[in-house]
Amino acid sequence: MQIHWTKINRVIQETPEIRTYMLDCPDGFTWEEGSHTHLGLEGFNAGEKPDKGLVRHMSISTLPDEASIGITTRIRKQRSEFKDMLEGLDAGSPVAIFKTHSNVPLKREGKNVYLLSAGVGLATFRPLVREYMNRPDEVRSLYSLNIDSSKDHLFPGIFESAPKKGFTSKFVDDRDEYYQHVRNLAEDKDGLFYVVGSDAFLIENIALLRGLGIKAEQIMLDKREHMVQEFLG
Ligand SMILES: Cc1cc2nc3c(=O)[nH]c(=O)nc-3n(C[C@H](O)[C@H](O)[C@H](O)COP(=O)(O)OP(=O)(O)OC[C@H]3O[C@@H](n4cnc5c(N)ncnc54)[C@H](O)[C@@H]3O)c2cc1C
Structure with missing residues (x-):
């Protein structure tokens, strides 16, 4: 399994509760529409076993032609440790993405x-x-x-x-x-x-x-x- 460490380049406040984290696209990384990835926060793989509390499935809300990997999520007042850590991240913060796959590409069947x-x-x-x-x-x-x-x-x-x-x-x-x-x-x-x-x-x-x-x-x-x-x- 290849883990791509990358950096947040921009955080967009879409609505009062929803943010999009734009990530730099690692060299050679590509994806198709409908993809989801595993988003890991710093430290998720620091121990012997991965810390699942620091990993979430997230859809990629952008296409490769936008040159950034968009992760869009709701962060409520009452939130998990993961969302709490994510809220504290900004441009320049490192995150990991791995196991990216699309279950829902656009079907072109007329x-x-x-x-x-x-x-x-x-x-x-x-x-x-x-x-x-x-x-x-x-x-x-x-x-x-x-x-x-x-x-x-x-x-x-x-x-x-x-x-x-x-x-x-x-x-x-x-x-x-x-x-x-x-x-x-x-x-x-x-x-x-x-x-x-x-x-x-x-x-x-x-x-x-x-x-x-x-x-x-x-x-x-x-x-x-x-x-x-x-x-x-
Ligand atoms: C294929 C796939 C794609 C996905 N894509 C996305 C995506 O693009 N964006 C996305 O946001 N999610 C996506 N998810 C879901 C994501 O993985 C998380 O499960 C989801 O965002 C919830 O995150 P969280 O567990 O960190 O909880 P939170 O979002 O923090 O909280 C979930 C709920 O629990 C409540 N809660 C949390 N902590 C407490 C507490 N201490 N006390 C009381 N209530 C609490 C919150 O108020 C909220 O209602 C996807 C899942 C899959 C399987």
């Missing part, structure tokens, strides 16, 4: 693609939207639906509908409204549905979509293959 997310789950989809806007080939249209009760929309410049380009972005803050939208989207029996959020959010969305006749193979989750089977099984 279908409508629906991105369903809750809260900061939108970070996983940001590079998919940019990838689509850069090159829409073989994707009929793209639709993002995000539920977030905070009313502070994340990435407003990217998640802005562009009708001429076949991209629609919708933010809702109400559960009933969210699920009514999902019901409407699921009228497309041939669409591809990507879902990112807590496990409880995945379970509710999967149950609704399956109940409306969407097949397991049309539902994409940011999970390893064996976990996908467990959720969709």
Whole structure:
């Protein structure tokens, strides 16, 4: 396993609770849209065994053409030791990234693609939207639906509908409204549905979509293959 030590080059305060940490891109490091990585804080591998308290899975919210690795996360008042340490980091601080992999690349199958997310789950989809806007080939249209009760929309410049380009972005803050939208989207029996959020959010969305006749193979989750089977099984 290759561990890349790199440095934070910028911290962007996206909303009162959400920050993006921009990391220098190590030489030769690349990734595809939908990737997640393991973010390790200084000291995570100092002992005999890695300190899991200093490591979290994080999606990469940028594309390689942005030249930095973006890590977007919510830091609440009540937070873990990991988030507490992360909050104290700034430009120049070292962090490690390793085991980077995409479970949810943009599928180019000539279908409508629906991105369903809750809260900061939108970070996983940001590079998919940019990838689509850069090159829409073989994707009929793209639709993002995000539920977030905070009313502070994340990435407003990217998640802005562009009708001429076949991209629609919708933010809702109400559960009933969210699920009514999902019901409407699921009228497309041939669409591809990507879902990112807590496990409880995945379970509710999967149950609704399956109940409306969407097949397991049309539902994409940011999970390893064996976990996908467990959720969709
Ligand atoms: C493939 C994958 C991709 C992911 N991508 C991202 C991503 O891009 N961004 C992201 O943010 N997360 C992502 N996650 C989730 C991430 O790994 C963390 O699990 C998540 O951010 C929570 O972090 P945390 O455990 O440090 O807890 P925190 O975020 O600090 O807290 C989680 C919850 O516990 C509460 N809490 C924490 N400490 C206390 C306390 N002492 N007392 C009371 N309540 C407390 C908080 O208020 C909060 O509600 C991803 C996970 C996977 C599997």
